[in-house]
Amino acid sequence: MKTEQVKNELVLVLDFGGQYKELIASGIRKKHVYSEIKPGSISAQEIKELAPIGIVLTGGPRSVYKTGAPLCDPGIFALGIPVLGICYGMQLMCHMLGGTVSPAKGGGEYGRTRTHLDSACPLFKGMPESITALMSHFDAVSSVPDGFKPAGKTRSCQIAAMYDQSRRLYAVQFHPEVKHTDSGESIFDNFLFDICGASGDYNIDDYIETAVESLRKTVGKEKVLLALSGGVDSSVCAALIEKALPGQLTCVFVDHGLMRKNEGDQIEAVFGSRALDFIRVDAADRFLSKLSGVTEPEKKRKTIGEEFIRVFETQSRALGDIPYLAQGTIYPDVIESGGSSAATIKSHHNVGGLPENVGFSGIIEPLRGLFKDEVRVLGRKLGLPDYLVDRQPFPGPGLAVRILGEVTYEKLEVLREADAIVREEIDRLKNRPDQYFAVLPGIRTVGVVGDERAYDYVIGVRAVTTADFMTAEYTPLPHRVLGKISSRISNEVKGAGRVVYDISGKPPATVEWE
Ligand code: XMP
Numbered sequence: 001m002k003t004e005q006v007k008n009e010l011v012l013v014l015d016f017g018g019q020y021k022e023l024i025a026s027g028i029r030k031k032h033v034y035s036e037i038k039p040g041s042i043s044a045q046e047i048k049e050l051a052p053i054g055i056v057l058t059g060g061p062r063s064v065y066k067t068g069a070p071l072c073d074p075g076i077f078a079l080g081i082p083v084l085g086i087c088y089g090m091q092l093m094c095h096m097l098g099g100t101v102s103p104a105k106g107g108g109e110y111g112r113t114r115t116h117l118d119s120a121c122p123l124f125k126g127m128p129e130s131i132t133a134l135m136s137h138f139d140a141v142s143s144v145p146d147g148f149k150p151a152g153k154t155r156s157c158q159i160a161a162m163y164d165q166s167r168r169l170y171a172v173q174f175h176p177e178v179k180h181t182d183s184g185e186s187i188f189d190n191f192l193f194d195i196c197g198a199s200g201d202y203n204i205d206d207y208i209e210t211a212v213e214s215l216r217k218t219v220g221k222e223k224v225l226l227a228l229s230g231g232v233d234s235s236v237c238a239a240l241i242e243k244a245l246p247g248q249l250t251c252v253f254v255d256h257g258l259m260r261k262n263e264g265d266q267i268e269a270v271f272g273s274r275a276l277d278f279i280r281v282d283a284a285d286r287f288l289s290k291l292s293g294v295t296e297p298e299k300k301r302k303t304i305g306e307e308f309i310r311v312f313e314t315q316s317r318a319l320g321d322i323p324y325l326a327q328g329t330i331y332p333d334v335i336e337s338g339g340s341s342a343a344t345i346k347s348h349h350n351v352g353g354l355p356e357n358v359g360f361s362g363i364i365e366p367l368r369g370l371f372k373d374e375v376r377v378l379g380r381k382l383g384l385p386d387y388l389v390d391r392q393p394f395p396g397p398g399l400a401v402r403i404l405g406e407v408t409y410e411k412l413e414v415l416r417e418a419d420a421i422v423r424e425e426i427d428r429l430k431n432r433p434d435q436y437f438a439v440l441p442g443i444r445t446v447g448v449v450g451d452e453r454a455y456d457y458v459i460g461v462r463a464v465t466t467a468d469f470m471t472a473e474y475t476p477l478p479h480r481v482l483g484k485i486s487s488r489i490s491n492e493v494k495g496a497g498r499v500v501y502d503i504s505g506k507p508p509a510t511v512e513w514e
Contacts, residue, residue, distance in 0.1 A: 008033075008034035008201050008202040008206070009033060009034060009053045009198055009199065009201055009202070010034050010035070010036065010050060010051070010052045010053065011028050011033055011034070011035045011052055011053060011054040011055070011056065011192065011196065011198070012035070012036060012037075012038050012042075012047065012050065012052040012054075012055050012056070013025045013028070013035055013036070013037045013038070013055075013056045013058060014037075014038055014039070014040045014042060014055060014056065014057050014058065014072065014076075014089075015037055015038065015039055015040050015058055015335075016040040016057060016058050016059065016060030016062075016070050016072075016088050016089060016092065017040075017058075017059075017060035017061055017062065017070065017088075018058040018059030018060045018061070018086075018087065018088060018089075019059075019468075019470065020058065020059060020086075020175060020177050020178065021037050021058045021335075022037070022332055022335065022371065022468075023177045023178065023467070023468075024056055024058060024086070024177045025037050025371070026371040026373060026374075027177055027188060028056075028188065028192065029202060029371065029374065030373070031188065031189070031192060031198075031200060032200035032201065032202045032203055033192050033198045033200055033201075033202055034201075034202040037335050040057070040058075040060075040070050040071075040072055041070070041072070041073075042072075042073070043073050043075070044073045044074075044075030044076050044078070044079060045075075047073075047076060047079060047081070048079060052081060053081070053082075053196045053197065053198055054081060054082045054083070054084070054191065054192065054195070054196035054198070055076065055081055055082070055083045055084070056083075056084045056085075056086065056089070056191075057072065057083065057084070057085040057086065057088075057089025057090075057092055057093065057171075058086060058087075058088070058089055059086055059087030059088045059089060059136075059175065060087075060088035060089075060092075061088075062088065063101075063103075063138075063139050064088065064091045064092050064094075064095045064101050064139065065095060065101055065102075065139075071092065071095075071096065072092060072096065074096050074097075077093070077096065077097060077167065077169060080167075080168070081168070082168040082169070082170070082191065082195045082196045083168070083169050083170065084123070084170050084171065084172075084191050085169075085170070085171035085172070086171070086172055086175060086176065086177070087136065087137055087172075087173060087174070087175060088137075089171065090141060090161075090162065090171035090172060090173050091137075091139055091140075091141060093145075093169060093171050094141045094144065094145055094148075094162070094171070097145035097146075097148075097169075098145045098146060099141060099143050099144045099145035099148065100141070100142045100143040101139050101140065101141055101142065102139065102140065102142045103138060103139055103140075104137060104138055104139055104140040104156070104157060105140070105156045105157070106156050107138065108135075108136075108137050108138035108139070108140075109135035109136075109137060109154060109156060109157060110135060110136050111134070111135065111136075112132045112133070112134055112135075112180055112181075113132065113133055113134075113135040113154050113155075113174070114130060114131075114132055114154060114155070115130065115131055115132070115133040115135075115152055115153070115154050115160050115174060116129060116130050116152060116153050116154070116160075117129055117130070117131065117151065117152045117161065118149075118150070118151040118152060118161070120151075121149075121151035121152075121161065121163050121170070122163075122165065122170075122190060122194060122195055123151070123161070123163060123170045123172070123187055123190050123191060123195070124151070124152075124161075124186075124187070124190070125186075125190050125194065126186060126190075127183045127186050127187070128182075128183065131181070131182040131183050132180075132181070132182050133160075133172075133174035133175070133176070133180075133181040133182070133184075134174055134175045134178050134180040134181045135154070135157070135160075135173065135174050135175075136175065137157075137173060140157050140158075140159065140160075140173060141159040141162060141171075141173070142158075142159070143159075144159060144162045145164075147164040147166065147167065148162045148163060148164045148169070149162065149163060149164070150162050151163050152172065152173075157173060159173070160172070160173040160174060161173065161174075168195060170191065170195065172187065176188060178467075204374055204377050204378055204381065205381070207369070207370065207374075207378065208240070208243070208378060208381065208382075211240060211244070211366045212240070212243060212244040214366075215240075215241060215244035215245060215364065215366055216244055216245065218362070218364060219244075219245055219248065219324055219362075219364065221248070222248070222322075222323050222324055223248050223249075223250065223322045223323065223324070224241055224245060224248055224249045224250070224322065224324040224325075224326050224364065225249075225250050225251075225252065225316055225319065225322040225324065225325055225326065225360070226238055226241065226249060226250070226251045226252070226325075226326040226327075226328075227251075227252055227254065227312055227327075228251040228252065228253045228267070228271065228278075229253070229396065230253065230259070230263060230264075230266075230267035230388075231328070231391065231393075231394060231396075232372070232375060232376060232379065232388070232389060232391050233328030233329075233330055233367060233372075233375060234327075234328035235267075235270070235271075235328075235379065235384060235388055235389075236328065236367060236375050236376075236378055236379040236382065236384065236389070237326055237327070237328035237365075237366060237367055238251050238271065238274075238276065238326075239274075239379060239382035239383065239384050240366050240367070240378065240382060241276075241326055241364075241366065242274055242275050242276045243382060244366075246275040246276075247275055247276070249276040249277070249326070250276065250277040250278075250279065250319060250322065251271055251276055251277065251278050251279065252279050252281060252312060252315045252316070253267055253268070253271070253278065253279065253280045253281065254281050254283055254308055254311050254312060254315075255280055255281060255282050255283060255284065256283055256284065256287040256304065256307070256308065256398060257282075257283070257284025257285070257287055257288060257412070258284075258287065258304070258397065258398030258399045258400045258407070258412070259398055259399070260394070260398075260399070260416060260419055260420070260423075261416045261417065261419065261420040262420075264280070266387070266388070267280075267388075268280050270384065270385060270388060279315065281311055281315055283307070283311050286307060286311065287304060287307055288407065288408075288409060290303050290304075290307050291303060291304070291400060291406070291407045292406070293406060294406065294407070295405045295406050297401060297514035300397060300400050300401060300407070300514070301396075301397050301401065304396070304397045304398075304400060305396075305397075316359075322360070323360060323361045323362060324360060324361070324362045324363070324364055325360040325362070325363050325364070326363075326364045326365070326366070327363060327364070327365050328365075328367055329365040329367065329368055330367045330368070330370055330371070330372060330375055331367075331368065331369055331370050331371050332371065332372065334368055376389050376390065392434070392435045392436070392437075393435060393469065395512060399412055399415055399416065399419075401512050401513075401514040402415060402419075402437065402438070402439045402440065402512065402513065402514070403415055403439075403440045403442060404439070404440070404441045404442045404513060404514060405442035406442075410495070411440055411442065411457070413495075414440060414457055414459075414493060414494075414495040414496055415438060415439070415440040415459075417492065417493040417494075417496075418438040418440070418459045418489045418493050418496050419437055419438035421438075421485060421488045421489055421492065421493070422436060422437060422438045422461055422485055422489075423436065423437065425481055425484055425485045425488070426463060426477070426481065426485075429481065433463040433464055433465050433475035433477075434464060434465055434466045434469075434472075435462075435463070435464050435466070435469075435472075435511060436461075436462065436463035436464070436475070437462055438459050438460065438461055438462070438489075439459070439460040439462060439502075439512075439513045440457055440458075440459060440460070441458055441460055441513065442457070443457070443458050444456055444457055444458070444497070445458055445497060445498050446497075447497040447498060449497075454497050455497070456495055456496055456497025456498070457495055457496050457497060457498075458496075458497070458498045458499075458500060459489055459493075459496045459498070459499050459500070460499075460500050460501075460502050460513065461477075461482070461485060461499060461500070461501050461502065462474075462502045462511070462513070463475040463477055464506070464511055466506075466511075469511060470506075471505075471506055471507065472505060472506040472511055473505050473506075474502060474503045474504060474505055477501070482501055485499065486499040
């Protein structure tokens with residue numbers, strides 16, 4: 001299936017290596033304007049053929065005047081299509097059109113910075129004259145190209161925005177796409193609806209309709225197989241295929257015994273009753289015996305990944321000839337793998353991915369064009385329960401990477417119970433962290449239970465706040481909540497004797513402990 005399923009007004013986001021490209025494109029889609037990310041090297045001719053109504057140039061980590069910096073086809077600025085340059089995108093626009101970019105005064109600006117805007121610039125229509133904006137740059141525009149006017153400044157950056165209204169070219173040095181910038185949304189509204197003339201014609205219902213049609217056309221009356229992990233992507237993928245091809249889908253859920261408390265039963269309850277064949281393979285013993293004696297995290301991941309493939313292969317062989325394999329690949333997976341073709345197997349799908357030669361004649365990936373938040377919306381529309389659709393990320397190798405050292409049945413049971421308490425207590429909060437769970441570091445400490453000496457496991461509590469899981473901050477949970485979690489774990493979980501709270505950020509730590 002093709003990515004470009006939806007024929008809507010299109011805004012292109014050209015990627016120059018900045019970390020916020022997905023935030024920009026998904027933010028534009030949230031405003032009901034369809035957006036796709038393309039490499040910064042795309043030619044003006046290719047853009048012309050795609051006929052976007054607007055173009056955004058992202059930020060990037062390079063110096064535009066240094067050898068090897070990613071440049072763009074200068075023809076882009078002569079297409080008559082409105083362009084918004086952000087951070088490096090502004091410097092690029094300046095450099096390509098004959099202005100000057102130099103190292104910024106004082107080494108640059110980083111963090112929230114008071115920024116004055118010229119309200120005559122259509123990009124800033126209806127906005128305050130002074131906002132706090134997120135800056136992160138070591139270079140800056142020192143003189144604008146011919147035809148441009150400066151349109152913003154900070155204490156140390158004389159040209160923090162610029163525009164050439166006649167050519168419909170606009171640029172900001174700061175990042176309007178992040179929530180740390182006040183009124184950043186207004187900048188996108190002005191660009192999309194006033195400057196590009198977008199009508200906001202994109203919505204997820206169209207996507208469902210087009211995907212359903214396309215699935216029917218591709219698959220016909222044939223059968224489809226899906227490895228269902230119970231995560232958001234594969235669950236929504238199953239629900240979408242079921243809608244398009246009722247009775248033609250078989251879902252194989254390999255229960256590796258490393259799931260959270262009651263998770264396997266919940267997945268079975270949701271999918272066991274739908275218009276698809278649901279097969280739950282109870283493979284807990286197989287996985288545990290393979291993991292016996294394995295202590296090294298990457299070895300655990302590999303062992304689980306390999307065993308998963310073996311179990312899945314046995315199942316699919318037993319089912320006979322099923323020509324299509326479905327996968328819950330989503331747009332960020334496509335972007336991260338360099339926009340490669342449909343044949344690519346999502347590398348971190350479920351537990352390590354499926355091999356390319358699993359013997360299917362076709363691979364279908366109906367969520368290929370969607371961002372995660374769109375997948376969630378789609379899942380709700382397809383009737384999946386909130387607890388499944390709003391699920392936090394959970395690693396494919398499951399609790400095996402939340403138990404440090406060897407995984408045993410006993411440790412799994414302790415961790416499952418402790419983790420259920422952590423999630424239950426944090427779920428009660430109004431503002432929840434983005435990911436929260438328990439870990440079992442595998443060490444035991446001394447305690448007293450009644451008058452007896454106890455020697456039980458330590459439980460670590462992890463809760464992080466993050467936009468993209470690339471970086472994260474620990475969430476300062478209220479002490480009241482931490483206290484409740486600690487006393488519940490100590491009282492209710494046999495084998496857990498002490499509770500600690502992880503207050504590390506990423507970097508230097510990671511979200512998971514392994
Ligand atoms: P780290 O620990 O790398 O985690 O900071 C970032 C995000 O990725 C998830 N994660 C995994 N997901 N397989 C997965 O499917 C894995 O092996 C894996 N390891 C980490 C983690 O839960 C967090 O959301």
